[in-house]
Amino acid sequence: MSIRIVVYGSPAPQGSKSFKGLAKSGRAILAESSKKVRPWRQDVKAAAEQVRAQLGLALLDEPLCVRMTFTLPKPTSAPKRRVTLPSKLPDLSKLVRSTEDAITDAGVWRDDARVVECTASKRYPGEGVDALDAPGCVIEIERLLP
Structure with missing residues (x-):
């Protein structure tokens, strides 16, 4: 059985964290460096739930x-009449990281460590298999039976 989750929103990479100080407990307080990650993770979590x-x-x-297919906004400078590939930022691996964390938060899987095989791609709207008509992501999850 395959689980298919379609998320519309602006895919955002899981970036670096910046140190904000120490809590009273002595633990470090870290903040996400990108303001776009939280809305993306909320979109993924809501769709997954x-x-x-x-x-x-x-x-x-x-x-x-x-399997994840991220649909990114096509730049105005990109050719309009032919398929082009988004070979610029954001990093695909960081998009996967933020999306996997949101799926964990949604309670779909116990931990993203359970993922033993991952295929991901970036596309522009309407250009390729599983590319959406607007920015977002198609996520397919399958159980692997030994």
Whole structure:
């Protein structure tokens, strides 16, 4: 069985964290350096929670395969009449990181460490398999049975 989650929003990479000081407990206080990460993670979490509720999914706690296709806004400077690939920022691996963390927060899987196989791609709207018509991401999760 494949679980398909479609998220509309502006994909944002999980960036570096900046040190803000120490808490009374002595632990470091870290803040996300990018302001775009929180809204993206909220969009992913909401879409994942909705799919989880619709399917009545139990928490996944087994080896998983994940495919993600990120649709990014096409720059105005990009050619309009031919397919082009988004080979600039943001980093694909950082997009995956922020999206996996949001799926964990949504309670779809116990931890993103359960992902043993991951395929990801970046596309512009309407240009390629699973590319959306607006910025966002298509996420497919499959259980891998040994």
